[in-house]
Amino acid sequence: MKSIFKLSKIALVIAAALLVTVLAACGSGNGLGNSANNNDSGGAAGETKQAGSGVKDPVTISFLHWRGEDQAVLDVIIDKFEQEHAGIHVETQVFPSDQYQSTVQAKLIDGSVGDVFTSFPGAQFEAIAKAGLFADLSGESFVSAYEPALIEAGQKDGKQLALPYQLVYNIPIYNVALFEQHGIEVPKDWDGFLAAAEKLKAAGLTPIAFAGADIGPGQFMNPMVMNNAPDEQIFAKLQAGEAKLTDEWWVKTLTQFKELNDNGYFQKDALGTKADAANALFIQEKAAILASGSYQLAGNKASNPNLRQKLLAPITVPADQAVFEGIHTTTFMLAVNSKSKHPEEAKLFIEFLSRKDIAAEYANGTGQNVTVKDVDYTSEELKVVSEWTTKKTRFQPRFTITNTEVQEAVLSSIQAVLGGTEPQKAAEEAQAIVDQQIGK
Amino acid sequence: MKKWMKLMPFWAPGLLLYALFFIYPTLTGFYYSFTDWDGLSPSYRYIGFDNYAAVSQDIVFHKSLVNNLKFMAAILLSQTVISLLLALRLTRQSKAIVALRALYFLPTVLSSVSVGFIWTFIYDPTLGSLNALLERVGLSTWAQNWLGDSAIAIFSVAAVQAWAHIGQMVILFVAGLQSIPKELLESARLDGAGRFSLFFRITWPLLAPAAAIVVSYTTIQSFKAFDLVFTMTGGGPAYSTEILSTYIYGSAFLSYTFGKAATASVFFLALISIITFLQFRLLRTDRISY
Numbered sequence: 043m044k045s046i047f048k049l050s051k052i053a054l055v056i057a058a059a060l061l062v063t064v065l066a067a068c069g070s071g072n073g074l075g076n077s078a079n080n081n082d083s084g085g086a087a088g089e090t091k092q093a094g095s096g097v098k099d100p101v102t103i104s105f106l107h108w109r110g111e112d113q114a115v116l117d118v119i120i121d122k123f124e125q126e127h128a129g130i131h132v133e134t135q136v137f138p139s140d141q142y143q144s145t146v147q148a149k150l151i152d153g154s155v156g157d158v159f160t161s162f163p164g165a166q167f168e169a170i171a172k173a174g175l176f177a178d179l180s181g182e183s184f185v186s187a188y189e190p191a192l193i194e195a196g197q198k199d200g201k202q203l204a205l206p207y208q209l210v211y212n213i214p215i216y217n218v219a220l221f222e223q224h225g226i227e228v229p230k231d232w233d234g235f236l237a238a239a240e241k242l243k244a245a246g247l248t249p250i251a252f253a254g255a256d257i258g259p260g261q262f263m264n265p266m267v268m269n270n271a272p273d274e275q276i277f278a279k280l281q282a283g284e285a286k287l288t289d290e291w292w293v294k295t296l297t298q299f300k301e302l303n304d305n306g307y308f309q310k311d312a313l314g315t316k317a318d319a320a321n322a323l324f325i326q327e328k329a330a331i332l333a334s335g336s337y338q339l340a341g342n343k344a345s346n347p348n349l350r351q352k353l354l355a356p357i358t359v360p361a362d363q364a365v366f367e368g369i370h371t372t373t374f375m376l377a378v379n380s381k382s383k384h385p386e387e388a389k390l391f392i393e394f395l396s397r398k399d400i401a402a403e404y405a406n407g408t409g410q411n412v413t414v415k416d417v418d419y420t421s422e423e424l425k426v427v428s429e430w431t432t433k434k435t436r437f438q439p440r441f442t443i444t445n446t447e448v449q450e451a452v453l454s455s456i457q458a459v460l461g462g463t464e465p466q467k468a469a470e471e472a473q474a475i476v477d478q479q480i481g482k
Numbered sequence: 483m484k485k486w487m488k489l490m491p492f493w494a495p496g497l498l499l500y501a502l503f504f505i506y507p508t509l510t511g512f513y514y515s516f517t518d519w520d521g522l523s524p525s526y527r528y529i530g531f532d533n534y535a536a537v538s539q540d541i542v543f544h545k546s547l548v549n550n551l552k553f554m555a556a557i558l559l560s561q562t563v564i565s566l567l568l569a570l571r572l573t574r575q576s577k578a579i580v581a582l583r584a585l586y587f588l589p590t591v592l593s594s595v596s597v598g599f600i601w602t603f604i605y606d607p608t609l610g611s612l613n614a615l616l617e618r619v620g621l622s623t624w625a626q627n628w629l630g631d632s633a634i635a636i637f638s639v640a641a642v643q644a645w646a647h648i649g650q651m652v653i654l655f656v657a658g659l660q661s662i663p664k665e666l667l668e669s670a671r672l673d674g675a676g677r678f679s680l681f682f683r684i685t686w687p688l689l690a691p692a693a694a695i696v697v698s699y700t701t702i703q704s705f706k707a708f709d710l711v712f713t714m715t716g717g718g719p720a721y722s723t724e725i726l727s728t729y730i731y732g733s734a735f736l737s738y739t740f741g742k743a744a745t746a747s748v749f750f751l752a753l754i755s756i757i758t759f760l761q762f763r764l765l766r767t768d769r770i771s772y
Contacts, residue, residue, distance in 0.1 A: 144735030147522050169738045173522035255630055256716065311607030313719045314630025319609050446737040447542070457719035461632045468720075475541050 102131045103157040103387050106149065108142035109374065115407035123394045130387050132158075150175045153381025157388040161204050161375045163195040164441035165449065170377075176203035177378040177385055184389075184396040192413040195437065196375045205392065206372030207401075209411040211353055211430050212335040212438050213265045213368045215342065218350040220247065220330040228354050231361040232298070239307040242330045250302065251329035253320035254313040259456040262333040264369040264438050265355040267295045272365040277442045277452075283480055287455060287473040288466070296455060296465035298358055303460050313460050325349070335371075336430075339423040340409025352426055368430060371438040372413050451475035508751070514744040521740035533745035543746060545721045546729040549636050553725055554704040554757075556640035561700050562693070565648045569655030570681075583656065586649035594646065598713030601642045605629050605714075629715055632722035639714055639723055643707050651696045658692025659685070694765045698758045705754055726750050 109116075113136055120132045135155065137145060143166055150156045150170070161167050161176075170176060179185060180202040185193070188205060196204035221228070221238075224245050229235040239249035252258045267276075271291035279285035286292075302308060309315060309323060317334070324332035325345045331354070332338065339351055355368040376395060378388040394400060401414035411419070411427045419425055443449040455472035459465050515533055519526035537543050568586065572579050589597065604612050605628035613625040628638040662685060670684050686693075708727035711717065717724035717732070724732075726746065734743035 144731075147738075151522065165736075169520070169522060172520070175522075255718065309608060311627035311630050313632075314605065314607040314627040316602065316606070319606050322609065446732070450542075450732075454718070454720040458632075461630075461719055463720075478536075478539070478541060 100129045100131060101384050101387050102133055103382075103384050103391060104155040105132050105134045105391070106137070106142075106146055106156040106159040107134070107374070108137055108139040108160065109408075110136045110138065112404070112408045112410070115404055118407075119395070119400055119403060122400070123391060126394070127387075127390060130390065132391060147173065147175070150379050150381065153379055153383060156379045157382040157384050158391050159377055159379060160207075161196075161377055162441075163206065163371065163373055163375060163438075165444050165446045167195070167198075167204065167375065168444045171198050171203055175380050177380040177382065177388075178203065179205060179378065179389075179392075182389060182393075184393040187396040187398065187401075187415060188413050189415055192370075192372045195372045195441070196377070204375035204377035205396070206375045206413050207395065207404075208337075208372065208374040209413050209427075209431075210335050210337045210371045210373060211368055211427060211435065212261050212371055213353050213355040214250070214262070215324070215332045215334065215336070215338060215351050216354050217324070217327060217330050218352050220327065228352075230357055231364070232356070232358050234361075235356045235358075236301070236305070236307075239302070239305070239331075243306060248309045248323055248329035249307040250309075250331045250333050251315075251320040251323040252308040252312045252333045253315055253317040254308070254457065254460055255316045257317045258312070258315075258320065258333055259453045260440055261335055262299075263295070263453070263456060264440055266298060266358055267291070267439055268355070268366045268369060268436055269357060269359045269364050270295050270298075271439075274436055274439075274442070277439055277448075280476065281443065281445055281448055281480055283477075287452065287469045287476060292452075292455075293465050293469050295358070296459045296468055299456055300459050300465055308460075313457060321345075336423075336427045337410065339426065340421070343409075343423055351423065353430060365434070366436045367433040368435040369438050370430070370435040371441060374410075445479055447479045448476050451479070511744045511747050514741055515748050517741045517744075519740045520738040521734060522738060526741070529741070533741050537742060537745045537749065542721060542724065543729060546724045546726050549721075549723060550705060550725040553636050553640050553643075553707070554701055556637050557643050557704045557707075558697065558700050560641070560644045561648055561651055562696055564644070565651035565696065566655055566693075568648065569652045569659060572652060573656055573659045583649075583652060586652050588649065589646045590650040592646065594707075594709040595713050597642060597646050598710045601645075602629070602714050605638060629723075630719055632719050635715060635719065635723045639707075639711055640704075642714070643704065643710055646710075647700070647703060651700065654692050654696050654699075655689070658689045661692075662688045690765050694762055697761050697765065701757055701761065702754055705750065726753075 105120075113134065116134065120134070124131060139162075143162065146156065146159060146161075147166075147170060150159060151173075161170055178201045180200075182202075185202055185205065192209060193202065193206055195206050196202060216228075220242070224241055226238045226241055227234075229238045242249040252262065273279070276285055276291065280287065303312065309320070309329065320329075320332065321334070321338065321342065323329040325342050327346070327349070332342070336353060342349055342351060353368065355366075357364045357367075376392050378385055378392065382388050395404070396414060398414055398416050401412045402417045402419070404410070405412045405417055405424060406420045409421060409423055411424055419428055440449065440452075443452065451472040454475075455468040458468040458471065463471075514526075516528055516530060517526040518529050518532075572583050572586075592600075604610050607613060607627050607630060610628075612628065616622060616625045626634060626638075629635050666684055666688070667680065670680055675683065705725070706727060707725065708731060711723055711725055711728050712731070715723040717728045727750075730743045730746045730750065733739050733746060
């Protein structure tokens, strides 16, 4: 009996220890109630302290982003930054882009990570701005290093909350050699585009590799809609209830998607094809056009060094009615967390990235164009893209949809049409979802 | 020392963990379902039953619910029937049979995300091995746009879910079958029972507890199959594979409407509870006696 009593005592102690551990774990994880005002809460990615004497202890700043493929280049740049700013250490955390959308906001709230972070334009930018997690960068000297027209996506209420770093053209890539081989000029209107696709199809090629299962609709809708609805506020109006997906501009866009699909200009079963498979068709030169964007140029070239690639946008109207030549997106928006304990060090890091020689190192190393002024591009692909800076392009319409569920409804209507639904019906079904979302 | 104090070390840790990791989050979720919290802002408002009205009328929620029921029915039927048929062949204890049980169990230990990626490649219409195999054996008319055709995409995902979990259910059924007293089967045989009457009059009624576990576990699994859907289709094409768990995830982490996501979770909890309760009643697990 005595030993049983002893055993139960031990068990009680274990239970109590377990209770304390679990409660402690729960306590540190609960950020909602105390995060807003309590600047001392939470552990930093690397602890730093300001010494009372004014001598700074080493500081670790945390950098959150989603470009895992750029990390090797960024590591070299970070080394240079750390050499120049002895005492500042940059610790990087990278998440895949889809996870980044869902996890980064929660991480930013208590300021322990993400002193410097990146944001997508559109819905994520709006959500982070609404939560007050962007430090205002207006008036910082490094803002002037950027092309003013290319950093508008990071502005809100007259403040520069984030600085878009990458410049992407969300228009299809074409295989120059295949176009030349079949005597095809870059089409200037919709009839020309269909004729080019027909010629490619007759030659036994897949005219357009389209990743209908994931990124395809979200990328290709942009050039498809740009001239059907030249009003750059069209999706803002849709969310305000002033425009509808059942209007002519969207039904026409869906009808043109259907035309491409029904004519067999996309590869077979395009709705089941993911980006990797669509890219493979283009890289293996089985497809002449890849409906993605300039961000894919470097990856394609790495897989097939013989590829000669350029960009083209489908012009969905007669040539004389075309207002825009293509689509651009400024993304990978650099920002400082308003809850950061080291905002000055964070700004120093952004200042470093904003220098034209560093931006050039990033661009040439990663194959991504940047929004920083006067950058020298050395690779063939980046030169191809930089040709587009003088053309009349508009900001990616999809990113002007700030309500994710409205965006999903828009993209789903494209998938529905490719799956056999009539454009008018698909538009009506999507509009019904939009109406619910905007409370109409 | 009182008796309950002495026994406390036995029930307190479990209760504590259950309270912290199940009851507390459930109550918190219930609380947030009456708010418009966006998951980020430090403040939120109480909006009464607005979320409940919005979610119950939401077109995408309705689609998710219907898809989830289709998904559940497909998995429940295929997983239960196939695992039972396999278990009936795999009850004996020989080396070959133990090896086969281990083989069938293998997919269960793979992470669902890996399973999702593997099968996404297998199903791919241009590069995938499934259509290529069908064409090679002369069944090219059976080749499908497995994940891209909105009429069959949910069933293609359900097939993967069943593939991954049949082995697990086989083990549960084998355990149930091995617990049936041999004398009962022998005496039934002596009384002239054939194979079918032996199964339907002796084996199946006595398998009810194992069947109830398989059926309820499969049902709950089918509602929680988030990772598979997320990696394979992301809910598309055109919402055709959107299920309740992906709807909740989207509402919370992509649309930043935590209040709405919490409301959908309450519906989700109620639905699973009702279905599981009905299944236990229908399978009459309380009536087993030897």
